Structure formats: C-alpha cells, structure tokens
Amino acid sequence: MPHIAVDAMSGDSGPSTVIPAIKDLLQNYPDVTFHLVGDSHILKSELQRMHLQDSEQVKIHHASQVIGMDEAPSQALRGKRDSSMHIAIALVRDGHADAVVSAGNTGALMAMGKVFLRTIPGIDRPAIAAFLPTTTGRFLALDLGANVDCHPEHLLQFAVMGSILAERVMGVAKPRVGLLNIGSEEIKGNEQVKEASLLLRAARLNFIGNVEGSDIYRGVADVVVCDGFVGNVALKTSEGLASMISHELRASYTQGIYGKLAYLVNRPILQRLRKRLDSRQYNGATLLGLNGIVIKSHGNADRYAFARAVEVGIAEAKHRLTLHIAEVIQENLNPVVRNSA
Amino acid sequence: MPHIAVDAMSGDSGPSTVIPAIKDLLQNYPDVTFHLVGDSHILKSELQRMHLQDSEQVKIHHASQVIGMDEAPSQALRGKRDSSMHIAIALVRDGHADAVVSAGNTGALMAMGKVFLRTIPGIDRPAIAAFLPTTTGRFLALDLGANVDCHPEHLLQFAVMGSILAERVMGVAKPRVGLLNIGSEEIKGNEQVKEASLLLRAARLNFIGNVEGSDIYRGVADVVVCDGFVGNVALKTSEGLASMISHELRASYTQGIYGKLAYLVNRPILQRLRKRLDSRQYNGATLLGLNGIVIKSHGNADRYAFARAVEVGIAEAKHRLTLHIAEVIQENLNPVVRNSA
DSSP states (O other): OOEEEEETTOSSSTHHHHHHHHHHHHTTOTTOEEEEEEOHHHHHHHHHHTTOTTOTTEEEEEOOBOOOTTOOHHHHHHHOTTBHHHHHHHHHHTTSOSEEEEOSOHHHHHHHIIIIIOBOTTOSSOEEEEEEEOSSSEEEEEOSSSOSSOOHHHHHHHHHHHHHIIIIITOOSSOEEEEEOOOOTTTOSOHHHHHHHHHHHHSSSEEEEEEOTTTGGGTSOSEEEOOHHHHHHHHHHHHHHHHHHHHHHHHHHHSHHHHHHHHHHHHHHHHHHHHHTOTTTTOOEEEETBSSEEEEOOTTOOHHHHHHHHHHHHHHHHTTHHHHHHHHIIIIIHHHHHHHO | OOEEEEETTOSSSTHHHHHHHHHHHHTTOTTOEEEEEEOHHHHHHHHHHTTOTTOTTEEEEEOOBOOOTTOOHHHHHHHOTTBHHHHHHHHHHTTSOSEEEEOSOHHHHHHHIIIIIOBOTTOSSOEEEEEEEOSSSEEEEEOSSSOSSOOHHHHHHHHHHHHHIIIIITOOSSOEEEEEOOOOTTTOSOHHHHHHHHHHHHSSSEEEEEEOTTTGGGTSOSEEEOOHHHHHHHHHHHHHHHHHHHHHHHHHHHSHHHHHHHHHHHHHHHHHHHHHTOTTTTOOEEEETBSSEEEEOOTTOOHHHHHHHHHHHHHHHHTTHHHHHHHHIIIIIHHHHHHHO
16 A cells, blocks of 8 residues: 655646646555645645545645755755655655655755665665666666766666666566667777676676667667766757757648648657657656655656656555665675675 | 878778769869779779779779778787778878878777877877757767767867867857756766866867757757767767657558558658758768878768768868867967966
8 A cells, every 4th residue: 555745846837737647546546645745725725626635545744845946955955844845755754655756856856865765775876767768668777867977886786776676666577787888899988887897797687788879779778877977968968859850840840831731641640759759658767776765757747747757656666666675785786896896 | 272082992882882972072172182092903993983084183092901890990000001091091191181081990090090190289189070960050079989088188178179170160150169068056067077167168269168968959059078988878879869769750650551641741851851860961070189180981871971071071171170270289278288287
C-alpha cells in the first residue's frame, strides 16, 4: 500500500494541474494513497471542483509557503521551512510516505533531499536520472545535471543505481550498462571516463563498454552513464535540435496552399511522431541516490505528464527501490572501491 | 590564385568521387589550381573519364600509398611516407599549396598535420571546427573531438581562432562567441568552464557568455566553444536523435496505403527539410590551429559534399586564415594569458 507525497503547489499551474493528474490515477492505483501538500484552502477547493473531497485515497497536509522557480536553493532551505516542498519531503523522511513528487525548482528539491533525507549509505552524490526514448523502447540516462566534475567512483555509483532501477522497476533482466564516450580509438575518452571504464568492468554489472552519443537512441544500452555536465549538455543539445526540426517542419507546412494541404494529410503521422518522441510520456526524473524516492516533474508538465511522473514514484515505491540500492551498495560497491583504490 | 592540394585517394570512393567534385568547382573558381595527389595512373584515367585531362586548373602529384580508414595514426605516420595524405600535406608545408583537403582518417590527418605543419605559434592544441545549421543560418562549433581534458587556456585559444574564422571567412562582423555550459544558476558549470569564462571575458572577443545546448541551434551565437569530449558527445547525440526522428518518420509513412499516399504528398516538404539540415551542405571541418589550412571531409561524402569541403579550403585560403590567426595570437593572446596566469 504505497503512500505518495505530492508537492501540490509545484509546477506552472500548481493544484489545477496536480489534482486532475491525481484523479486520473485513482482508478488504476486503488491501493495508493496520495498525500497532497499545500495550502489546504486551495487544495480543498480544487478537490471539490474535481469531486474528490470524499476520496479515501486523497489526504491533505497544510503548507503555508511555496518555493519559487527562480529561488536559490540555499535561500529556499534557510528561509522557507513551511514550504509545500519541504513538508512533502518530510513526509518521506518521517516514514509517512514512500515517495515524493514535485514539479518545483530542481536545485531546491535536490538540496532539500540531501539535507532532510541524506544519501543512501555508500552513495556520495545523487544523480538526476531520466528515461529517454529509443527506436525500440527507452533507456535510462544519468547523470543529467546534478553533478559536474564527477570522479570515476561517482560514475560507478551511477551505474550501479541505474542498473538496479532498470532491473527492479523497469523489469529488464541484466540491464546493459554503457558509458558515454567518444569514438576515437586512439584517445578512448578523457581521464575520468577511462578510469570509470575500469571500475565498471570490475563491478557486477552487465557493462557493455563505451557507447557513442549517436548510438544511445538506437537502444544499444538500457542504462547510459555520464558526468552531469556532459549529460546535461547532450540532453539540451538533442532537445534543441529536435526543436529546430519541429520548427522547420512547421515552417514548411505553412508555406502556401500546397503546404497547408500537405499538413492536413500529414497530421496523423506528425501526431504519431510527436507522441512517440513526446517528452510528456517520459516526464518524471528520479533524484537517484537520496535515501528516499524523490521524483522531479517538469515545471510545465500538463495533467497527463504530471501523472506519468507520479507513476514513476509509485513504481519505484512498489519495488522498494531505495532499499534495494542500499542492499546492493552494502554487498558490492565497497569491496570494488576498496580493491581499486 | 589559391592552390589547393587534394588527397584524391581519400574517402569511401576515392577519385571517382573526388574528381567529379573538382570538376563541379572549376567553373566557379577559375583562378584556383587543384593539385590532385594519388596514384597517377588511376587519377589520369579518372580525369580522362571526366574529360579533364587537358585542364590547366588540374595537376597530378603521384603517391603510391593510401592511409586506411582504420589505421592507427601513429602507424600511418611511421609506416606510410608516400601516402596521398602525406604528400598532399607536404605540398602545403613546402608552400606549393595554400590548403589541403582530405576525406581520410581524421586521427592520421591531425597527427600528420601536427608533425609536418606544426601549430601556429601560441596555439597548443588544434581543434576540429565545423559549421552546423541554425534556424536562421549557421554557427561554428569547436572543439568537436580533437582534444579531451582541455585546459581553460585551450578553450580561450579555440574562441580566438573560431572568432577569426567567423569574421574573416564567414564575413560576420564581431562574431558572438558563446561558451557551452549547463544552465544551473548555482553550479555555473564545471571548473574548466568557470575558469575559461573569466579568460574569454578578459579577451578581445564579443563574448556573450554561457550558451546552453538547447540554444545553439537557435543561432544565439556565431561561434560556440567547448571541450573536445563534450563537443563530440553533443554532436553525436544530436545526430543520433535526428537519425531517430528520420527513422520514425519513414516508419510512419510506410504504414499502409494512407501512409504511402501521405508520403507522396509530403515528399517535397521532407526533401526541403532534409536539404535544410543536410550535413552534406556543411561538409568540411577545419583542423583549426595547424600552421596551414587543413580541411577534413566526411569519409562517406558524395560528389556534392566533397565539393563543399573543398570550398571551405578555398575560402580559408583566399582569406589567408592561418596568417590572420598568427597575427592576432601574437598581438593579443600572450598578454591575456600572462596576465591571467
């Protein structure tokens, strides 16, 4: 019976997006209790609007403050003790919830996660891990921007955690783990990646070696590991190109009558493509390595996307992800690090 | 009167692609002489096939060996003194040509360039620089994979060289130079980028600060600077995604009669899009920082693409790029590096 804490004031539209998203999940997840955190007046009002005021699956927890999207994490930590984000995380810390989902300020979420939940013993730096589409399905990528200047040991920890997530939560047997690298034979990557490669090879992972950026979308690996700086740049660059392609396509279609006609004919196909690559489908990044399940939704997520993020939290809670990571780290990671130090 | 040395044995198809490409350029560049390097029998034969045996603009230089695409650069350097790549580079070294163009092994080309041409005084590491499309035109990106673990000073050198190329060869007044970085306010990038940012700000550049991966395709900068590892991963990831989008589109179109009809209607638009984003248009990366103009074409370049790469060489030769970089480095770079050391 998972309990999910939801930062109901988070995201561009707060409760007016969050609560409809929760409503959409009630039927498929009858055993889940959703703890909505935020201004209780506003929440009650929105719940009434959605006819959920009597739902046994929905609880309200009052919080008087909200973290702003542009607020410096350090500020948020010090200044706003009664923020919906803090209270929601505290529910996990105190064992009243198994996971917390927020669409708020990533930096603040991570900072609060580190302070109030701390990391799983043996994990130095939590990573931002998210699913991305491939031609055949999807893969998990981490770190997508939480840490810059990672040491090889951090990449090893990312690999181990990512592998457990893929196996336990995605149901992939022996997930293929790849290290994001450049293809040059003579160079074989920078110092960090070269050393990380040795660590991953020695660990109990299905390590398939280096993967190039051009291969990850073809599904060559189930888990792709990289430094947070590299991961964030790669992700943002891909998004920028997809955006440009989208822009060019739309511009082509609006040119003249022919263009508009072609668009009408083409619309179902474009819609199918958009759905396939839809970032909304994959909304919900995990702050992997915190001692509790913390899911970050995009700030501009709509009802559908936010629900997908909550589902990630539910899945990780049901499969007791944090516990499994802690167990594996205890058994496996320390001996590897000690031996290779 | 530029002289261009062409490694005519390079690329997937060698002379049967190179020579038609040269033929296509003769008319637009009546003052350019093309020095084709390779097996003289094969070259003469191909020239005859293209009716170019009497052209005043085409010369042949014999070379008995060819560098293989998978050959280790160090091997190529030691073992093959009479390769078409080496002889072509030697033409530039000895002042018989102003630029060399090759579709061969990048590592070997860079290694030979460093050994036989050396770097421009003041430049430590030559970078691979290439043009990429934006929604409004194009931008120059470097380093795309020649160097990993760059120091901040190297990024400064890339910025200076890239800016000169954009200004002198692309004709951009005060090229906007951006440093590829992640967007997080609190982190502000890794150590290398933070320090490079200070150096670029102090230099005589139109430095616009950090740019995110999602912005570069929107044309926010004329020159984007990054470490070779990051640049290569970002480029390959973008290519991988574009490839996947292409794949998904084609898959959608072949599904059923509706799909096929839609494809027929849509083909001109897809073709326009393909042309817009066509990597063939942008073929021709510069090994920027060598003491001579060295252009690398993709190995699988066709006639059209290889001609584009040769044009890059011609433009850089006409604008005396190497000379300008040397002058600017002399005047500007050393004081900056000394002051900030």
